[in-house]
Amino acid sequence: MKSRFLRIFILLFVGLIPFSWVKAQNSTIQPDSVCTGSTEFYRVDSTDGSYFLWGTKYASGTITYLYNDSSAHIQVTWGNTVGIDTLWVIETNEYGCPGDTNKLGVVRFSNPEATIPISTLSVCEGTTLNLTVNVSGLSPYSFQWYQNGVILPTQTNQNLIINNVDATHAGSYTCVVSNSCGNTTSNACNVTILFNPVITLLSSPVSTCLGENITIHVSTTGSQPLSFQWYHGATPLVNNPPHITGATDSILTITGMTYSDTGYYHCIISNTCAMAITDSVLVNINIAPVITQQPDSLSICNNQNAQFTVSASGDSLYYQWQKNGVDIVGATNDTLSFTP
Incomplete structure (x- = not known):
C-alpha cells in the first residue's frame, strides 16, 4: 500500500509543473507580424531539465535551434510568400511528461502594395490638386510623393494636396510607400493643368x-x-x-x-x-445722306465773291464740291466760297 501511494503522489507533483507560453521576441500580443524572407527570434521561459520541440503548422518557415537541439530559443527564417502560419512548441519536463501545445499565430507580410486609383487627372488652374494612394500590408506606413521623379519634401501623407495649382504642377506623380518590410513605388498618375479662357x-x-x-x-x-x-x-x-x-x-x-x-x-x-x-x-x-437744300445759282460781277451752301441730313456727312465734275481741292465743307 505505501508503494502505490508514493507513486500517485509523484505523478500528481509532476503534473503541476508550470509551463511557459510562447512569446514573440519583440511582441507580447498575438498574432506576430513578420516580413517575408525575414529571420525572427522566438523563445519560451524554460524550466531546468525541460526540453522543447518546435514546429510550424504549414511549414512556411525554417526553424533553427539555438544553443542545443531542444532549446527554448530558436530562430525562424520565414518563406518569401505572403500568408499565415502557426508556430507551436511543446515542452517536455525532466520526467518525460509533455505539456500542452502552445501556439503563436504568425502573419507574413511583404513590402507594402501601393496603388493610385487613377492614371490621369485634369485640374483647373487656381484650384486644388488632390491625389491619394491606396495601401495594404504591414502598418505603420510612411509616404513620400514625387513629381516627375523629383521629391516633394512637404508631401509626406497618404493624400497629396496642392492648392492654387498652375502650369508648373503638371506632370507625372508617384508615391513611395514604406513599412518595416521595405518600400514600394506606386503607379504613376499623369496630371494635366487646364487653363481658364x-x-x-x-x-x-x-x-x-x-x-x-x-x-x-x-x-x-x-x-x-x-x-x-x-x-x-x-x-x-x-x-x-x-x-x-x-x-x-x-x-x-x-x-x-x-x-x-x-x-x-x-x-x-x-x-x-x-x-x-x-x-x-x-x-x-x-443713315444715308439726303440733300435737304440745294445750292442756289448765282450771277455775279467780275472780282465779286461767290458763295454756295448746301444742307443735308444723315450720319457722318462728308462734303466734296466739284466744278464740271472735277473735285475742287480743299472744298470739303457745306459752304463753298471763292472769287472768280
Whole structure:
C-alpha cells in the first residue's frame, strides 16, 4: 500500500509543473507580424531539465535551434510568400511528461502594395490638386510623393494636396510607400493643368450702312474645347442663315444689316474650368445722306465773291464740291466760297 501511494503522489507533483507560453521576441500580443524572407527570434521561459520541440503548422518557415537541439530559443527564417502560419512548441519536463501545445499565430507580410486609383487627372488652374494612394500590408506606413521623379519634401501623407495649382504642377506623380518590410513605388498618375479662357482681342465698334454685311470677332486663349455664345443685348443669338451665322463661334457674321440689328453685342466664352465675358461692341447703321437744300445759282460781277451752301441730313456727312465734275481741292465743307 505505501508503494502505490508514493507513486500517485509523484505523478500528481509532476503534473503541476508550470509551463511557459510562447512569446514573440519583440511582441507580447498575438498574432506576430513578420516580413517575408525575414529571420525572427522566438523563445519560451524554460524550466531546468525541460526540453522543447518546435514546429510550424504549414511549414512556411525554417526553424533553427539555438544553443542545443531542444532549446527554448530558436530562430525562424520565414518563406518569401505572403500568408499565415502557426508556430507551436511543446515542452517536455525532466520526467518525460509533455505539456500542452502552445501556439503563436504568425502573419507574413511583404513590402507594402501601393496603388493610385487613377492614371490621369485634369485640374483647373487656381484650384486644388488632390491625389491619394491606396495601401495594404504591414502598418505603420510612411509616404513620400514625387513629381516627375523629383521629391516633394512637404508631401509626406497618404493624400497629396496642392492648392492654387498652375502650369508648373503638371506632370507625372508617384508615391513611395514604406513599412518595416521595405518600400514600394506606386503607379504613376499623369496630371494635366487646364487653363481658364482669356480674351486677347475683340472687334472695335462697327458703323455700317443699311443692307451691308458685318463681322465681329473675338480671340481667346485657354484649354480646349472652348464654347462661344454671342448676345445682342441680353438675348442669346441663334444661327439664322443667311442673316446670322457664327452665333456660337468666335466670328459672328450678320448679312444684310437692318435697323433692328443695331445695338450692343457681347460674347461669353467658356470651357470646363471657367467663363469669360467680352466687353460690349456697338454696332450702328449710318443713315444715308439726303440733300435737304440745294445750292442756289448765282450771277455775279467780275472780282465779286461767290458763295454756295448746301444742307443735308444723315450720319457722318462728308462734303466734296466739284466744278464740271472735277473735285475742287480743299472744298470739303457745306459752304463753298471763292472769287472768280
